[in-house]
Amino acid sequence: MLHSPSTTGGGSAIFLKKLFDMLQSTPPGLGGWCNGGSAFEIKSPKEFARVMLPQYFKHCKFTSFVRQLNFYGFQKLKQEVLLVEDEAAIDTDVVVFHHPHFLQHQPHLMSKIKRKTNHTESAGGSESAASDDVEELRQDVSDIKQSLASLETQLSHLTHIMAIAMRSRRSSPDPQDRCRDWKS
Incomplete structure (x- = not known):
């Protein structure tokens, strides 16, 4: 079932509205807002694409989703790999994206985000x-x-x-x- 975008972010693009709504409903195990709401993370891209993308978009391809983020100027932040006692890396699949006008508690700023042409x-x-x-x-x-x-x-x-x-x-x-x- 495709979700209709909410009314957050008045003049914002539908993709951004859907993204915002999706982040609000993403289970914590798959991702959500991070860095105090100034970025969002996707903890398991394959599972996120399988579970969340089809609910909001007409596809389930993570690469297409990332391409759309890039068109809107989102930047992928480098994740520092966390090490545990046995030196095994964890959270290596976590992907974090940021845009200065895409903030958890300020959806009205989304209207400033324009798609690159x-x-x-x-x-x-x-x-x-x-x-x-x-x-x-x-x-x-x-x-x-x-x-x-x-x-x-x-x-x-x-x-x-x-x-x-x-x-x-x-x-x-x-x-x-x-x-x-x-x-x-």
């Missing part, structure tokens, strides 16, 4: 972004083709099962006839 990017950046978009579209088409092939296989299998069931039903006597024969 190709006109504001350098020529090389535009080509790179276009190339990334083309690659993402190719991957989407590939995913759709795989899903379609799977559905076609399932349909063929179900059609075959249905045909067998119909033949079996036609060739077997009616159960009510058997009951009548038994009574007589």
Whole structure:
């Protein structure tokens, strides 16, 4: 179920409103606001993409989500790796994003965040972004083709099962006839 964006951040882009709402409802084990509400963290990108993204966006691809964040000027903060006594690193999958106008307790500032356009990017950046978009579209088409092939296989299998069931039903006597024969 896709969530509709709330009314927070009046003139803000829908993506930003959905992001804000999503962060408000993200389970603490998956992520949420951090650094006093000036940034947000995603603790397990794969699980976050699987659980949270489809609720607010029409996809579940973390890379697409990060690309959107980049378009709006969010910056990925470097996470210092925490070490425990046995020197094993923990929280290595945690990703933290920050934007000076995206703050937990000041949603009205979101209206100052503008999406970057190709006109504001350098020529090389535009080509790179276009190339990334083309690659993402190719991957989407590939995913759709795989899903379609799977559905076609399932349909063929179900059609075959249905045909067998119909033949079996036609060739077997009616159960009510058997009951009548038994009574007589």
